[in-house]
Amino acid sequence: MQLASPPAPPAGPDSAADRPDLALGQPQGWRERLAAWRDRRMADPAFRTWVLRTPLLRRVAQRRARQTFDLVAGFVYSQVLRACMELELFERLAGGPVQPAALARAVGLDEAALDRLLAAGVALKLLRWRAGGRIALGPLGAPLVGHTAIAALVEHHHALYADLADPVGLLRGPAGRPATSRQWPYTVHARPDSLAAEQVATYSGIMSASQPLIAQLVLDAYPVQRHRLMMDVGGGEGAFLRAVARQAPGLRLRLFDLPAVADRARQRFAEHGLAGRAEAVGGSFLSDSLPGGADLISLVRVVHDHDDATVRHLLRAAHAALPPGGTLLIAEPMSETPGAEAMGDAYFGLYLLAMGQGRPRSPATLRALLAEAGFVQIRQLATHLPLQTGLMVARVPGHEAAA
Numbered sequence: 001m002q003l004a005s006p007p008a009p010p011a012g013p014d015s016a017a018d019r020p021d022l023a024l025g026q027p028q029g030w031r032e033r034l035a036a037w038r039d040r041r042m043a044d045p046a047f048r049t050w051v052l053r054t055p056l057l058r059r060v061a062q063r064r065a066r067q068t069f070d071l072v073a074g075f076v077y078s079q080v081l082r083a084c085m086e087l088e089l090f091e092r093l094a095g096g097p098v099q100p101a102a103l104a105r106a107v108g109l110d111e112a113a114l115d116r117l118l119a120a121g122v123a124l125k126l127l128r129w130r131a132g133g134r135i136a137l138g139p140l141g142a143p144l145v146g147h148t149a150i151a152a153l154v155e156h157h158h159a160l161y162a163d164l165a166d167p168v169g170l171l172r173g174p175a176g177r178p179a180t181s182r183q184w185p186y187t188v189h190a191r192p193d194s195l196a197a198e199q200v201a202t203y204s205g206i207m208s209a210s211q212p213l214i215a216q217l218v219l220d221a222y223p224v225q226r227h228r229l230m231m232d233v234g235g236g237e238g239a240f241l242r243a244v245a246r247q248a249p250g251l252r253l254r255l256f257d258l259p260a261v262a263d264r265a266r267q268r269f270a271e272h273g274l275a276g277r278a279e280a281v282g283g284s285f286l287s288d289s290l291p292g293g294a295d296l297i298s299l300v301r302v303v304h305d306h307d308d309a310t311v312r313h314l315l316r317a318a319h320a321a322l323p324p325g326g327t328l329l330i331a332e333p334m335s336e337t338p339g340a341e342a343m344g345d346a347y348f349g350l351y352l353l354a355m356g357q358g359r360p361r362s363p364a365t366l367r368a369l370l371a372e373a374g375f376v377q378i379r380q381l382a383t384h385l386p387l388q389t390g391l392m393v394a395r396v397p398g399h400e401a402a403a
């Protein structure tokens, strides 16, 4: 096998003279020099062609190209998923493979249009072809049958999708209010505790529907049953506490959220026969102190919604409400999570920007904020799916430590 020698490196834009606006520095140390050399080569089309023609390097080049094109085309893949969900294809195929013509009639699309969607769905492993030209669930579509949590997330993305049509505009600060922030009115309202029932209904419904993505992961990672009274702050409609109630029958439960949200939680607790065991307290952690008495406080998908000043205030309030030895849990997707960096830093980073406040935080950042608020024994607990939630546990100093 004869290998062609690689083309000479291009004269890339690697000097400060080429980009005077950036005042580029020289690479420091051999690692940076090597990386700079490699980056210059990778930026050269002739070098990339040579790599593709070289058997031993081709696989790496193909994988990199696929990753790049996934980034280029990812928004289309998301919309293919959305179309499948809007047309309820996964539920329609749950009973087994069907003929595309029958499916086209059922969803009200002409056959050619449906064929195009089916081909896209097959390519994305949402669907798969079966003998006789029938279409069936694929490996990624099968778990989505009746998956109301994913359905709620996909459906509510229409706002984020609109905001991201101009990502640089979003980063610069959009002229108007991003559509995403309108979905979360507490992020922009001066007095969130005065939000009315109809203003909290949509986001509370989305949170409740998507809570199953989180609850069991948290409960598998932390034994809540060792506590007496758990207070879930920013607990929404109580979906998390309902899962806790099933797991820990002896635990008393309290939810704290904005008054209009707490009303919804109270109603849900009554519907689920929990009225005698779970109470819902309305208030704002921005202006009210948190009720005392709980030996465990949870903040589930709450901290990342807020800027650092509010988080400092909230953690101090949680510390003040807990007894000596009391425990605080923080559960949310975290940045810099190995294997889930894209979810924490790309998805939530941009999502929270469009929402108008908050940021994804790394375990190290949360640890520092918790320590500043006076917590000790701060630990990160592993969850089975850190992509969906990470978990931090911390204690108030004192003799009553439960563990």
Ligand SMILES: C[S@@+](CC[C@H](N)C(=O)[O-])C[C@H]1O[C@@H](n2cnc3c(N)ncnc32)[C@H](O)[C@@H]1O
Binding pocket: 186, 192, 207, 208, 211, 214, 233, 234, 235, 236, 237, 239, 240, 256, 257, 258, 261, 283, 284, 285, 286, 299, 300, 301, 302, 305
């Ligand atoms: C992203 S949702 C998470 C809901 C729930 N913990 C879950 O994971 O499904 C954030 C929650 O914090 C509540 N919240 C926001 N600002 C608040 C405040 N100032 N005081 C009390 N609750 C607040 C919202 O009403 C909402 O229910």
